[in-house]
Amino acid sequence: MRNPASGPVSAVAGAPAGFRVVLRNRNFTYLWAAQLLSQIAQNIINFAVLVKVEELSHSTIQIAVTIVSFTLPAVVFGPIAGVFVDRIDKKSILVYTNVSRALATLGFVFFGQSLPAIYTILFVSSAINQLFSPAEGASIPMLVKRDQLLNAMSLFNVTFYSAVVIGFIMIAPAAIKLAGLDVAFYITAAMYLAAAGLCQILPGRMGRLRPVEPAEVQHQEGWRVESRTQFWDELREGLMYIIAHSELLAAIIQLTLISTLLLIMGEMAPGFTSRVLNLTAEDTAYVFLPMGAGLLAGMVTTGRVTTLIPKELLTRIAVTAIGVLMLAIGISPPLSTLGNRITQSLGAHPHAANWLIGLDLFFFLLLGLAFAYVLVPAQTLVQELAGDEVRGRVLSIQLMASSAFMIIPLLFVGGLADAYGITNVLMGMGIIIAVGFGYMLRGWLMEHQSGRERASA
Secondary structure (H helix, E strand, C coil): CCHHCCHHHHHHHCCCCCHHHHCCCHHHHHHHHHHHHHHHHHHHHHHHHHHHHHHCCCCCCHHHCCCCCHHHHHHHHHHHHHHHCCCCCHHHHHHHHHHHHHHHHHHHHHCCCHHHHHHHHHHHHHHHHHHHHHHHHHHHHHCCCHHHHHHHHHHHHHHHHHHHHHHHHHHHHHHHHHHHHHHHHHHHHHHHHHHHHHHHHCCCCCCCCCCCCHHHHHHHHHHHHHHHHHHHHHHHHHHHHHHHHHHHHHHHHHHHHHHHHHHHHHHHHHHHHHHHCCHHHHHHHHHHHHHHHHHHHHHHHHHHHHHCHHHHHHHHHHHHHHHHHHHHHHHHHHHHHHHHHHHHHHCCCCHHHHHHHHHHHHHHHHHHHHHHHHHHHHHHHHHCCCCCCHHHHHHHHHHHHHHHHHHHHHHHHHHHHHCCHHHHHHHHHHHHHHHHHHHHHHHHHHHHHHHHHHCCC
């Protein structure tokens, strides 16, 4: 349940060749294999826990609490973990965090009938992950040559998306259907232990800083006070820079909205599959497979599309389209009934459920495509519009905004879905997004039309 806005969208869209070069580096290959195992394991857990909570509660608000339990530690512990990782041997962190996550995963087997226990285990597992992720990222430059770093980072980025497909869509549904939820949890625990074993093979004492000498303490205390002041001043400067550049601000708002909507769709996915489509919660991954296919297709084709449509215009069109598609998914039950009646009037006798599933699979495919047409160009705009001197602060503010903003909407939308129904909430959200961003799209077109007229006058 990783925040999509923090994902390596741009890197995936333009991942260079040459992975075989870095994979010849044995130590890097061990780290990459550990990443692949641990991320597949995490995606299996994501799917299995969503299915478990849906079976126990049949409540979208409980699914929302599940997602918040996993995302909240990133907001609370993320900055602290980064400082901690800088001062500890990274190999030890990689080994012990994988072992700890394996033990935490077994908790779902023994305490999986209790929702509070599930939330607690997720929170603890995510808190552990706040140490693993920066330690893993910081280890890469220590294992590869400088001229191979781009290939190494790109391979890790591609692996991130591949792990979603392998874990969430392929392994988890098959394991649960064939052997049950407990077996899925045992598989993930074994994968975490295998990842720990691979990390154990890595060179020892990677990146541990020397202990601070007593004579340096007084000097460092003064530096800490100055650093804190400088940190907040620079963060404020970055925020003012974003506000002063309207297109940069618009791109960050779009990224924050899309990352939140992606999690909301994940929050509603099990309930939509079981309560709207009348399938089992285990079928969630298959139902939403078209959205993943659309997302990947959009990432591949965005570069070509942006040669025809400016990035600023494409993102506004795509967000408006997302609103329309969410509305369409919300009204898909009556649309399927209408389609069934039309088909019957022509002499055929299909089942209305076939229309419903077919329509929603088509809408999900287009929705994934629209998500990609916001994520890739908006992330590119952030990189382009943020100057070299403030880019780090701008990216930091973007990630902070995405992580902090999504928690309340997840809980609020989950409560509304339980009270008024998933399809009604999707319809309402779709109308708000389509109307709001459609109005912004109209304003952008009028402004640029006026600019062209003034330039030609």
